[in-house]
Amino acid sequence: MKTKLVVSLATVLLGSVSLGAQAEEPVNIAFLPGQVGIPFYSSMQCGAETAAKEFNVKLSWSGPPDWDIALQQPFIDAALQLHPQGIVLAPTDGGALISQVKELESKGLPVITVDAPLNDPVETQSIQSDHFAGGVAAAKAMVGVAGDKGTFLAVGMRPGLPDIDARVAGFVETFKKEHPGAKLVPVAYPETSSTKAAQQVAAAIQAYPDLKGVYVTHSAAATGASAAIMEAGLRGKIKLISFDADPQQIRDLKDGIYDALIIQQPYNMGYEAVKLSAQLVRHQVEKTAVKHDNFLPFVVATRANMKNADIRQYFYKTSCK
Amino acid sequence: MNHSSSQEALSVNTPTYDDGSTWFSRLREATAFWMFLILLGLVVLFSLISPNHAFLSVNNFFTIALNASQLVLLAVGMTFLLGAREFDLSVGANVVLSSILAARTITSLAGTPDEVAMGNYPHLGPAITAGVLVAIISGTLFGLINGLLVTKLRLSSFLVTLATTAIGLGTALVMTHGANVPDIPRVLQTEFATYRVFDMIPLPVLLSLVLVLLLWFTLAQTRFGVHTLAMGSSPDASRRAGINNARHLLKLFGLMGFLCGIAALLDISRFATTNIGGHQTDNLQAVAAAVIGGTSLFGGIASVPGTLVGTLIPVVLGTGLVIMGLDSFYQLILVGLIVIAAVYIDQRNRQLSI
Amino acid sequence: MHTPQQDSSAPLSKQSMGAAAVEAGRREPALEAINIVKNFGSLQVLRDVSMTLYRGDITAVVGDNGAGKSTFMKVLSGEHIPDGGQLCVNNREVQLRSTQDAQSYGIETVYQDLALAPDLSVAENVFLGREIKAPGWRGQIGMLDRQLMLEESTRILTELGAKLKSYRATTQSLSGGQRQGVAIARAIKWAQHAILMDEPTAALGTRQRDMVYAAIRAAAGRNLAVLLISHDLPQVLELADRIIVMRQGTAVANLNPAEVTVRDVVDVMLGAKGA
Numbered sequence: 001m002k003t004k005l006v007v008s009l010a011t012v013l014l015g016s017v018s019l020g021a022q023a024e025e026p027v028n029i030a031f032l033p034g035q036v037g038i039p040f041y042s043s044m045q046c047g048a049e050t051a052a053k054e055f056n057v058k059l060s061w062s063g064p065p066d067w068d069i070a071l072q073q074p075f076i077d078a079a080l081q082l083h084p085q086g087i088v089l090a091p092t093d094g095g096a097l098i099s100q101v102k103e104l105e106s107k108g109l110p111v112i113t114v115d116a117p118l119n120d121p122v123e124t125q126s127i128q129s130d131h132f133a134g135g136v137a138a139a140k141a142m143v144g145v146a147g148d149k150g151t152f153l154a155v156g157m158r159p160g161l162p163d164i165d166a167r168v169a170g171f172v173e174t175f176k177k178e179h180p181g182a183k184l185v186p187v188a189y190p191e192t193s194s195t196k197a198a199q200q201v202a203a204a205i206q207a208y209p210d211l212k213g214v215y216v217t218h219s220a221a222a223t224g225a226s227a228a229i230m231e232a233g234l235r236g237k238i239k240l241i242s243f244d245a246d247p248q249q250i251r252d253l254k255d256g257i258y259d260a261l262i263i264q265q266p267y268n269m270g271y272e273a274v275k276l277s278a279q280l281v282r283h284q285v286e287k288t289a290v291k292h293d294n295f296l297p298f299v300v301a302t303r304a305n306m307k308n309a310d311i312r313q314y315f316y317k318t319s320c321k
Numbered sequence: 322m323n324h325s326s327s328q329e330a331l332s333v334n335t336p337t338y339d340d341g342s343t344w345f346s347r348l349r350e351a352t353a354f355w356m357f358l359i360l361l362g363l364v365v366l367f368s369l370i371s372p373n374h375a376f377l378s379v380n381n382f383f384t385i386a387l388n389a390s391q392l393v394l395l396a397v398g399m400t401f402l403l404g405a406r407e408f409d410l411s412v413g414a415n416v417v418l419s420s421i422l423a424a425r426t427i428t429s430l431a432g433t434p435d436e437v438a439m440g441n442y443p444h445l446g447p448a449i450t451a452g453v454l455v456a457i458i459s460g461t462l463f464g465l466i467n468g469l470l471v472t473k474l475r476l477s478s479f480l481v482t483l484a485t486t487a488i489g490l491g492t493a494l495v496m497t498h499g500a501n502v503p504d505i506p507r508v509l510q511t512e513f514a515t516y517r518v519f520d521m522i523p524l525p526v527l528l529s530l531v532l533v534l535l536l537w538f539t540l541a542q543t544r545f546g547v548h549t550l551a552m553g554s555s556p557d558a559s560r561r562a563g564i565n566n567a568r569h570l571l572k573l574f575g576l577m578g579f580l581c582g583i584a585a586l587l588d589i590s591r592f593a594t595t596n597i598g599g600h601q602t603d604n605l606q607a608v609a610a611a612v613i614g615g616t617s618l619f620g621g622i623a624s625v626p627g628t629l630v631g632t633l634i635p636v637v638l639g640t641g642l643v644i645m646g647l648d649s650f651y652q653l654i655l656v657g658l659i660v661i662a663a664v665y666i667d668q669r670n671r672q673l674s675i
Numbered sequence: 676m677h678t679p680q681q682d683s684s685a686p687l688s689k690q691s692m693g694a695a696a697v698e699a700g701r702r703e704p705a706l707e708a709i710n711i712v713k714n715f716g717s718l719q720v721l722r723d724v725s726m727t728l729y730r731g732d733i734t735a736v737v738g739d740n741g742a743g744k745s746t747f748m749k750v751l752s753g754e755h756i757p758d759g760g761q762l763c764v765n766n767r768e769v770q771l772r773s774t775q776d777a778q779s780y781g782i783e784t785v786y787q788d789l790a791l792a793p794d795l796s797v798a799e800n801v802f803l804g805r806e807i808k809a810p811g812w813r814g815q816i817g818m819l820d821r822q823l824m825l826e827e828s829t830r831i832l833t834e835l836g837a838k839l840k841s842y843r844a845t846t847q848s849l850s851g852g853q854r855q856g857v858a859i860a861r862a863i864k865w866a867q868h869a870i871l872m873d874e875p876t877a878a879l880g881t882r883q884r885d886m887v888y889a890a891i892r893a894a895a896g897r898n899l900a901v902l903l904i905s906h907d908l909p910q911v912l913e914l915a916d917r918i919i920v921m922r923q924g925t926a927v928a929n930l931n932p933a934e935v936t937v938r939d940v941v942d943v944m945l946g947a948k949g950a
Binding site for chain 1: 592
């Protein structure tokens with residue numbers, strides 16, 4: 001309450017003296033990534049920091065080395081000790097964090113989730129990739145590089161994971177609806193094992209001499225599939241489409257390991273989340289006016305367009321330079 | 322004086338014993354034998370019913386071998402340990418840790434960080450040599466630490482390796498923050514993992530096969546093998562026969578670790594990346610392969626060719642089901658059933674032979 | 676399976692052994708224990724036990740439970756290190772700090788539980804820890820001479836009168852007597868001076884027992900000193916050349932089985948009669 005009063009006072013006073021956001025009191029926002037040290041989240045951090053500069057936000061950024069609720073929880077607890085005015089959270093567990101987020105929201109702290117949503121929509125906004133749309137984009141890209149005749153294979157992880165399943169469904173449904181001439185073989189589920197992925201893709205290569213394209217939805221499947229294709233000596237003949245844009249994946253796209261990459265927008269997730277947080281704290285935007293779901297579209301990179309600056313800007317970064 | 326005559330009489334009689342013993346030894350190896358029949362049956366079945374007989378091709382068989390080449394190393398190491406009535410749950414963690422250390426070595430020695438990030442590797446040769454050594458040394462050390470904990474502290478190998486699994490994976494995560502090591506030279510993949518000797522046999526398959534044959538020989542024909550099984554059969558008997566059980570056990574865990582190091586090398590060269598999350602069930606797959614092949618969980622009985630069969634069955638099933646266009650999860654169910662059958666055959670034979 | 680009655684190892688039976696040495700008037704000591712003391716904490720289990728085992732002789736050690744028989748045997752086999760006294764093998768003083776030490780001095784032990792590896796074959800058990808390498812390059816790459824070990828095991832066991840169906844069979848597939856035979860065969864194969872046996876017939880039926888007795892005699896017939904711990908007094912009287920009675924941790928009597936009855940031995944064991 002007190003903070004709110006100060007902030008609104010400050011807004012009134014300073015706002016009347018000087019124009020623009022620069023002169024406002026800084027807003028404290030805690031950003032809690034799901035994992036640090038990987039390019040996806042480093043890019044998100046870059047976006048968040050850019051927004052922090054633009055909107056006069058004091059940003060704290062801390063998260064666990066691995067995607068694990070048990071590891072993330074201490075970071076959440078520590079961040080709350082510093083009494084932030086707004087919170088951006090990448091929930092590592094969609095169920096476990098619901099009650100905590102609910103309580104924070106009820107205390108008037110706006111919570112925005114990024115990358116993954118909570119299972120109950122208790123946060124103010126969820127900014128995430130539209131994974132189904134990613135699958136649709138992948139299907140389109142696949143037809144673009146491999147045509148729509150022949151056999152295609154989609155590789156998931158295991159059934160029951162919402163993001164990955166949506167990536168698979170978008171691909172499969174697009175093919176069924178728009179390209180009935182193509183044959184889709186049953187989805188392969190190698191879990192997180194590259195070896196299993198290689199085995200399943202190798203078997204599909206063996207079974208379907210007219211296999212034209214393999215679509216993988218996560219990195220272990222990507223490495224397994226690329227190994228299987230290479231081992232069969234069919235690199236370039238069987239098209240491979242994967243997700244994300246780590247520096248090595250970009251290089252592999254250039255080298256012909258991948259034929260297209262379906263890229264998320266972690267930079268914009270970070271940017272949008274911090275921007276909206278600052279606006280909510282300053283009451284420039286009211287919570288009731290915020291729509292809960294904010295889906296960011298995917299960007300498709302191919303060897304043909306990867307030189308373009310408007311595609312390159314979406315490649316994941318290891319540092320903000 | 323009478324000795325010599327009875328000795329001669331005996332050597333004439335020797336063939337009689339051979340007859341009886343082949344029957345016995347066949348009985349003992351029955352699990353491996355039946356499992357070999359199952360493997361053969363699966364190959365024939367898939368060859369017959371797969372569309373266009375797609376399963377039946379030399380190429381497919383070598384692809385299957387390639388997909389079994391990592392696990393078979395772990396499974397054969399496990400065969401030795403199970404034969405000696407010990408266990409290693411930490412093989413997956415060892416593979417992950419060794420592959421990360423090797424990958425880090427390669428990427429940090431191959432060139433400056435900027436060069437490596439751009440995919441240029443000016444010092445590729447020395448870097449890969451160092452990486453190979455690091456993988457082998459770290460894998461072996463991991464195994465020896467398991468062995469020392471088991472022998473010096475006299476702890477059960479099950480619990481020791483459960484603990485070192487956590488420690489190994491923890492170390493791997495601390496080092497990498499959970500991100501797989503990037504920028505491993507693709508040349509490992511193109512010049513080693515996908516290279517086919519005589520345009521046919523993938524190099525990793527050849528490497529694994531040589532190691533498996535060597536270990537088969539070791540278990541079946543050498544003192545080391547006999548002592549391994551003696552320890553597993555009766556630790557007291559082997560100790561009283563003058564065998565240093567602790568030292569032998571240390572060697573076995575070292576061997577297991579060495580094989581993990583080789584498997585780690587195959588991993589990074591096949592996939593040109595590490596696979597931190599992908600080895601969680603390696604330990605159980607290795608145990609399953611050994612058990613399918615007739616190796617006893619109670620020590621004293623172990624068979625390397627059996628383990629080879631036991632490693633191939635799940636891969637053949639996985640490949641066959643995908644070729645048939647069936648859900649690959651059926652593989653898990655079928656492998657489970659085969660494990661039960663193997664254990665049942667083993668148990669029945671033991672009851673028969675007593 | 677086994678036909679102890681037709682015991683074709685007859686040339687090795689009783690009359691050919693120790694008797695010869697006795698007639699010659701000089702009995703060679705193979706293993707001597709002098710004033711052996713062994714304590715377990717404050718409990719003195721062996722008090723100045725002295726005993727000489729002669730080549731070709733079967734020496735039986737009898738005594739009530741807790742008299743110290745097994746402890747004494749374990750001192751001789753290197754499993755227990757004595758707290759006092761001397762051990763001499765072949766008239767030379769030795770220190771036995773482990774079973775390996777004892778084995779290296781030519782003393783072999785047949786344990787009550789036999790110490791066989793049940794999953795290994797007969798030949799593998801006989802040669803366990805002392806395997807023979809194949810000749811030539813095969814041996815250099817570590818290969819064992821399985822054929823030679825098989826033949827050798829077969830020879831010894833046949834001489835002992837144990838007829839096995841297969842010498843490649845695991846020992847767990849054998850009968851109790853056959854297993855005992857394997858354990859004794861192993862001891863005979865490697866002993867140079869003495870064989871120690873702890874209750875070798877405890878769990879056997881009559882027929883198998885006879886086979887084991889024949890094997891024990893055969894061992895003595897090879898000019899080895901045999902120490903036998905047994906509860907079976909009638910058999911001890913029949914088998915042994917001498918009977919040493921232990922009571923409360925010390926040897927109290929040295930009896931000639933030809934001159935005593937079971938009753939006499941029991942009396943000495945229980946202390947009813949002085950030594």
